[in-house]
Amino acid sequence: MKHIQKLLLLTALLSSSVAFGQLTEDPEDRRDQGKDPLRTQTPEGRPLPFGQRLRFGGGINGFRFGNPFSLGASPVVAYQATERLIVGIGGSYTYTRYKAPYYVPTTYNQFGGRGFVMYEAIPSIVPNLYLHGEIENSTIQEKVDGGTSFSAGLTSPLVGLTYSQPISRRFGVNLTALYNLNYNDNSGLARVIYGNPFVIRLSFF
Known part of the structure; x- marks a missing residue:
């Protein structure tokens, strides 16, 4: 028995x-x-379970050696909402250091977060090309050695395109080109954070 x-x-x-x-x-x-x-x-x-629709990844940004030295990271969590729609959130942090004798010794800490939406517009003609929109909030902290410190934030809407080259169902290489709708040449803060109204990213998720 x-x-x-x-x-x-x-x-x-x-x-x-x-x-x-x-x-x-x-x-x-x-x-x-x-x-x-x-x-x-x-x-x-x-339907696939929630966990199997999630993507994790990110990228490296602001990478420069020498003077100034700069290095940053930008983690991403994305969700495949439909066959053509991806929504996600991301964070970013960049450390920049200007050194003597060419600059006043200064340290910048820039960090922020963003929410984004990607929609595959014409998969039958150009597969894996997405319309891309996001809202990004960035804060920058400046500290001059032995002197003053400064902190300010900026929220920016960005729109553009992302081309994603799939490596697997839940991972790919993404090249993103965005335009900052909030960029103003007369804004010193926008120039410090973005440099120009165009944002180019290489990310993996």
């Missing part, structure tokens, strides 16, 4: 494992059927 109970239990476990595997089956299996992988559904048409 005990052997029969063990056999029934093993059968139930195997059945549940197969059912779970069918539910979370990677859509890239569709390639065996000659079709592109779905981003939000299993090959059987079931």
Whole structure:
């Protein structure tokens, strides 16, 4: 009797494992059927669980050696809301140091956050090309060695395009070109944070 109970239990476990595997089956299996992988559904048409629609990644920004020295990071969490729509949030931090004798020794800490939306506009003509819009809030802190300190923030809407080269269903290389609608040549803060109204990013998610 005990052997029969063990056999029934093993059968139930195997059945549940197969059912779970069918539910979370990677859509890239569709390639065996000659079709592109779905981003939000299993090959059987079931919605993918929330966790399998998430993408994690980011990029490196403000990278300069020498004088000034600058280095930053920008983590990203994105969600595949539909087959063509991606929404996400991101953060950024950049450290910049100007040194003597060419500059007054000064340290800049720039950090911020952003929310973004990407929509694949014409997949039948140019796949993986997204309309991109976001709101970014940036704060910069300036400290002169042995002298004054300064802190200010700026919120900017940015619009443009992102081309994403998929590496897998949940990861890709993204080249983004944006225009800052809030940029003003007469604003010293905008020039310090952005340099110019165009923002170019290389990110991975």
